[in-house]
Amino acid sequence: MTSDSPAIQDLAHAEGICYGCGPAHPTGLHIKSHWHEDGVHVVARFTPSDEFVGWPGLLYGGLLAMLVDCHSNWTAMAYHYRAQGRAPGTLPAIHCVTAHLGLDYVKPTPLGRALTLTARVEGEVARKTRVLCEVHAGDVLTARGDSIFVQVDVDKLGSAAQA
Numbered sequence: 001m002t003s004d005s006p007a008i009q010d011l012a013h014a015e016g017i018c019y020g021c022g023p024a025h026p027t028g029l030h031i032k033s034h035w036h037e038d039g040v041h042v043v044a045r046f047t048p049s050d051e052f053v054g055w056p057g058l059l060y061g062g063l064l065a066m067l068v069d070c071h072s073n074w075t076a077m078a079y080h081y082r083a084q085g086r087a088p089g090t091l092p093a094i095h096c097v098t099a100h101l102g103l104d105y106v107k108p109t110p111l112g113r114a115l116t117l118t119a120r121v122e123g124e125v126a127r128k129t130r131v132l133c134e135v136h137a138g139d140v141l142t143a144r145g146d147s148i149f150v151q152v153d154v155d156k157l158g159s160a161a162q163a
């Protein structure tokens with residue numbers, strides 16, 4: 001899959017309203033994740049605009065966490081679909097939620113430059129999936145995520161799952 005193909009979010013959850021990655025959110029970030037052609041990594045690109053400023057000229061760390069959170073979660077979900085030998089968007093839908101978001105801020109992250117998020121699943125996978133994610137601005141590694149996502153049955157989550 002390449003970035004010319006539909007994003008995993010658009011295939012799997014076009015009606016999603018997550019602020020970070022929901023295709024149907026009116027003003028959200030619309031993060032788009034794609035399998036890399038190496039078949040191992042999932043990649044997203046995002047250029048933060050000036051409104052996401054933290055320290056002058058630099059990206060607010062919370063926004064960076066949002067990017068890593070959503071992209072890593074979609075990496076986990078894409079992995080589960082592929083492990084079952086089927087495409088995102090086929091039924092039954094696979095849903096994961098963030099159980100643990102780990103993030104190291106390695107270097108200041110600039111505003112107004114394309115960021116590349118590159119994530120992959122690490123280790124044994126069951127209901128719980130560990131995802132490693134690197135954020136690069138050009139050649140510079142600016143952040144590193146190490147997070148846990150847990151597959152959930154949304155029918156059992158009750159009203160919390162309706163959002």
Ligand SMILES: CCCCCCCC/C=C\CCCCCCCC(=O)SCCNC(=O)CCNC(=O)[C@H](O)C(C)(C)COP(=O)(O)OP(=O)(O)OC[C@H]1O[C@@H](n2cnc3c(N)ncnc32)[C@H](O)[C@@H]1OP(=O)(O)O
Binds near residue numbers: 016073
């Ligand atoms: C929550 C409602 C949302 C529903 C919507 C679903 C639709 C999704 C559709 C499309 C997604 C697009 C949107 C992406 C958005 C970005 C991601 C977010 O912002 S998600 C929101 C933030 N996250 C939460 O609100 C989770 C709140 N926490 C929980 O609900 C539970 O704690 C949960 C489900 C994570 C686990 O609870 P247990 O009772 O089902 O399962 P146990 O047995 O505790 O854990 C399972 C395994 O995970 C490990 N685990 C659990 N918590 C951990 C942690 N904090 N760190 C490390 N491991 C953990 C455990 O050790 C266990 O591992 P072992 O199988 O024994 O190896």
